[in-house]
Amino acid sequence: MREITLSKAVNEAIAEEMRRDPTVFLMGEDVAEAGTPFKVLAGLVEEFGTERVIDTPISEPGFVGLAVGAAMTGTRPIVDLMFGDFIFLVMDQLCNQAAKTHYMSGGKLSVPMVLRTNMGATRRSAAQHSQSLHALVAHIPGLKVAMPSSAYEAKGLMKTAIRDNNPVVIFEDKLMYQDKAPVPEEEYLIPFGVANVKREGTDITLIGTSSMVQVAEAAADILASEGISAEVIDPRTIVPLDEETLIKSVKKTSRAIVIDEGHQSYGVTGEIAARLNEKAFYHLDAPVVRMGAMDVPVPFSPALEDITVPTPEGVAAMARKLCSGEMIHAA
Amino acid sequence: MREITLSKAVNEAIAEEMRRDPTVFLMGEDVAEAGTPFKVLAGLVEEFGTERVIDTPISEPGFVGLAVGAAMTGTRPIVDLMFGDFIFLVMDQLCNQAAKTHYMSGGKLSVPMVLRTNMGATRRSAAQHSQSLHALVAHIPGLKVAMPSSAYEAKGLMKTAIRDNNPVVIFEDKLMYQDKAPVPEEEYLIPFGVANVKREGTDITLIGTSSMVQVAEAAADILASEGISAEVIDPRTIVPLDEETLIKSVKKTSRAIVIDEGHQSYGVTGEIAARLNEKAFYHLDAPVVRMGAMDVPVPFSPALEDITVPTPEGVAAMARKLCSGEMIHAA
Amino acid sequence: MAKAAKTNTEDYLRMYTQMVRIRAFEDNANQLYLSAKMPGLTHMSSGQEAVAVGICEALTPEDKITSTHRGHGHCVAKGAEFKAMFCELLGKEEGYCRGKGGSMHIADQSNGNLGANAIVGGSMGIATGAALSAKMQKTGAVAVCFFGDGATAQGLWYEVMNMAALWGLPVIYACENNGYSEYTRTDEIAAGSITARAEAFGIESYDLDGQDVLAVNDLTQKLVERCRKGEGPFFMNLKTYRYHGHHVGDINREYYRAKDEESEWKTTRDPITNFGKWLEGEKIATTDELIEINNSVRKEAEEAVAYALEAKYPDVSEVDMHVYVA
């Protein structure tokens, strides 16, 4: 199968959907000629014109608000939010308006929009351009949240998101835009709420989101060489969350680590760990361990930034401990 | 001891601190003559004048931004955000600016400000005026988060917040403003990060935040009449979180329910449950159960709204199940 | 009273009737609150009827509006029925939002009302977005964004005006300038000139008397027409007044608003009384005919209230319906 970059996969997904459905359009800062600073959308304005690929002023609350209104009235906007950190600026429009409109109107109105943005540290961009804020959005009922872990997921989830009749937020890892993966030429969609068992194993379950799936896989490689068999699962969407697949795995392996690049406290790892503990409790041989990003603003200095996020070595070390029973005395 | 309302307690705390420290000031919508729609701040403008009790335009991002700048330059602003739901509007100023300034400046600048706002459903105010959004703020390093559960805590925590050199967000339950509790005449402060064991027990630990402490206590009453001894703990601040006290209790009782009025998913209950599971795992006789608000926008209709939040009966029923071992087969 | 572009008797009488219907709705809502039959609070728009009616009568059902916390008037004016409105106000299943929205989210969506909004200024993006999609889809529809004078302090307005102006969107920003933001005179919290703020974005703007339904209707018709031709956006600053407190519970309000001021507006600038007088003067309707309109509207409202009080609440199973579109 051909391999394409995550960037190209997103671009293809959007182009295909824009071809298929004339109500789909794109808006955001520098999405047209510039194709975004990450060049993910390059070429789209040439094909679809400036009427459907709209450069906006630097008005994040404003254009997200426009998208909500446009979505309520017959179109399907895809909003490009250049950095995930800017989601703080649009929370009102996203969470008070988009997320609640269908419910507050008793099902009469709907907001079929996609907000695509990014996440991920270690790009030396400091505290306001490096955050992974998906947990905030996942806390708000009415929003769906997708976290592609490779080009393959990026394409399939984006297409599903565009066809979904609800507001969907997609967090792409900005460090993965150039990463290649096999992506079929033929059309495919990835349904929401279906986790992907990336690798089967028997001793421990490693659940990772977005780029942490790669971290989990790399950790699984290390562990395999030591005779520990790790199962790696990618939930792909955290809302809806495919609890069933996760629980099934943990019931089998009896141990789990949840790895996510958002801050650890009050984030995604807590939710998943709590559900596993609650629903697979009597099958667990050790506590579910969480590995999120450190609870610190992301520092600029490479010397500091690199230690704020989970690494394969760190995950492998923790898995080793769990499998050897070392945690018993800790808890 | 005299009993005063939570509203009065907040008012006293602010007045005392404004008397003590001339750099403390208040700003927000209708805080002066009107004393806020909930009348919590009534009388302050008369004592401190409009220079220190400042009515703002309806510009939440703007006046929170002003507070950040004022806090960086020698004053200690207390910002009144009329409804907790409006926190979505100020997330950028709060989370990208206030929370990170100290860190990004390498410790050179600091932002000693208090954002006081509220939470709590069942006031028939519908989806945009009923949310309990403390989990969002708790996820962001650099912010502290206090959740008073009675007039006593409201006063003591507010005074501590005002003297703290970091941005602190206080969520008051808007349904508790008229609730009375014993509050000493003498000055006292409640340190952050120290949980309060409201009631000792041996069979199960009920951890509640804000008004859910009352729910937990009422549940404990029900359980007591059935011979089940519940320990009730109020963390008082969720950042910092007094993990130690919670873990100690759970190690003793071997069972726990975490009750919080925020949406259950990706919220506070997940974090606390995950920590307890991780750190008291081998002492647990049953999974830690979470009881948050339903994952739905808050509905207006009383018939629906009332069932979205945890109740004493619901908590008691769950505790009964846990204590009888009924959960074993569930998990 | 200005000359109106809606020029036939039927139009005039419908405008009069719609204003009376709003007043009747609000009076009943107030009664429901005072008699503790309504859950929560509500914000009444009595006194502001000419704005809602003058504007909405210039629109078709395909045209969109966005409304505010003070939204009953817009809802009635855009074509809603009393029964479903009172049901919504009381949280009943037959409400426009199946009881899930209540007063602050009330809307007859089928008539182009995209919803009341409890976030001040929160619908400014929505209205502008509706105009964007109308332009993209070439539907010819216009969007009217209602908001209060206090809402002009929200940064969102400036962001969306900029885009509307840049892209020539068919949106009309209609500021219901009632002089107050909750318990504060808006001139204490608004610097400079609100109209100049819109003009600075190159938006053609009008200051007008929001108590004169014909003037409002006349201007709106012209601006709607021009919007349809691609000449939008526009801004209207409509001077008006709310008769009640900020919400039904705001009874003792002399600390921020003098009784004299209130009675002056009520006695000399009431939009319904004045339009009624004009109708009589122009011999379009007799006093008796107007009384008859009032009586029948009152009766309709009371029947709707009685119906809504008896109507049933949504089943508890509805609580997690409509979180997501299936």
Place this chain on the structure above:
Amino acid sequence: MAKAAKTNTEDYLRMYTQMVRIRAFEDNANQLYLSAKMPGLTHMSSGQEAVAVGICEALTPEDKITSTHRGHGHCVAKGAEFKAMFCELLGKEEGYCRGKGGSMHIADQSNGNLGANAIVGGSMGIATGAALSAKMQKTGAVAVCFFGDGATAQGLWYEVMNMAALWGLPVIYACENNGYSEYTRTDEIAAGSITARAEAFGIESYDLDGQDVLAVNDLTQKLVERCRKGEGPFFMNLKTYRYHGHHVGDINREYYRAKDEESEWKTTRDPITNFGKWLEGEKIATTDELIEINNSVRKEAEEAVAYALEAKYPDVSEVDMHVYVA
């Protein structure tokens, strides 16, 4: 070249030197990027020196500024040293922010710089708040809020202008209008008139040539003085130009900006060259003296770079320091 209020030789030469220092800093920053020695990206302010220097030279260390993603110039102009700046740029412990901030948060806080900001418009509230606290504490300090033309699309600006105007705050909004927002001409994303937008809030506003350091300094001095007397706020729309791409990596940029335009600004409107010529013409400095200034600044910069490259990174134990004030 306008007449300046700073009128002695020393002042002139310091302004010249500070502009040269900014240019030298940026050239070295660019080199560090091109030679892959700098972590991440950075936005250079070459071409915009007269704005930073003209304004900051009218301020005392007690006066505050807030800066932007394009903030090196403001930082230098407000009195920062090269060593701690380059250390910050490279993430070293001796940086102004102990390496935690980097280019986008660089600031010599001890000189009244409240920080560069990576959120476009993000510091508008901070600057206005600093002015509020100056007024409350009667310190006499003024706050200058630097931001780009693109940032005028952020609603926050309108919110804080309103409050500044209402309360007469000592704040000057200084728009560095370089004509571009990233890869887009700002006139494509800004409707109407930016200056009129400020004026609509009753704020006295000025359009001026941001390449003329004396004109900038002269006006700023007057406005600062008036701010201290309680006559603020003010707005300045300063026409200027950035020589480089949006950031160091934006090299092939002809798709949005013509090479001709760039060279026209560089050859005819360079703030340093033109001020140098004026200094020579007025016999304030000779060509040789100016060359000497340039040489010694370049040397200082290179030494600072060498120092910073050798300096050590913060210890990993610092990672969770400074999250909270102890």
